[in-house]
Amino acid sequence: MSVVGFLYSFLIYPIIFILPAWIANGTPVIFGGGKPLDMGKKLGGKPIFGKHKTLRGTLSGVIGGFIISVLELAFFNQALAIGFALTIGAIVGDLIGSFIKRRIGVREGVSVAILDQYSFFVVALILAFPFGGLPNVVGLVVLIVLTGLLHRGTNVLAHKAKIKQVPW
Numbered sequence: 001m002s003v004v005g006f007l008y009s010f011l012i013y014p015i016i017f018i019l020p021a022w023i024a025n026g027t028p029v030i031f032g033g034g035k036p037l038d039m040g041k042k043l044g045g046k047p048i049f050g051k052h053k054t055l056r057g058t059l060s061g062v063i064g065g066f067i068i069s070v071l072e073l074a075f076f077n078q079a080l081a082i083g084f085a086l087t088i089g090a091i092v093g094d095l096i097g098s099f100i101k102r103r104i105g106v107r108e109g110v111s112v113a114i115l116d117q118y119s120f121f122v123v124a125l126i127l128a129f130p131f132g133g134l135p136n137v138v139g140l141v142v143l144i145v146l147t148g149l150l151h152r153g154t155n156v157l158a159h160k161a162k163i164k165q166v167p168w
Helices: 005-033 054-072 078-105 115-131 137-160
Strands: none
Touching: 005 054, 005 078, 005 115, 005 137, 054 078, 078 115, 115 137
């Protein structure tokens, strides 16, 4: 395999593949705020998702992921279906993570290792799986590592830019 083929298979394609999920997960940090998605409702005396999961943030995540999916049509025939699945999976996965955190009594803004970094990623991959095109095993390992690093790095930057209250 050539160097270009190696880079494409194990780095470039996996990044292009997961980009709708990454964008869908990160966009709410920039464009979120406003009314909580759960409208302040509680389940068992605890918030369903919490005040940091907002209507505007959720919508911005969906729009951001969908835009990337449409742009990726230039590269892949199945980009729209896969990208939409990744986008919806990322949003749902993040909400599942928040729901779990509220159920176990974790306050908003407190980080739970693995759950915060990967719930969006895992659900996105599960929803995209039926459409095919997942990166190979090495590409997935690269994405797992990059997702953790990017999650941490972008959150630190968002905190320094005063977009987020906490750096995680």
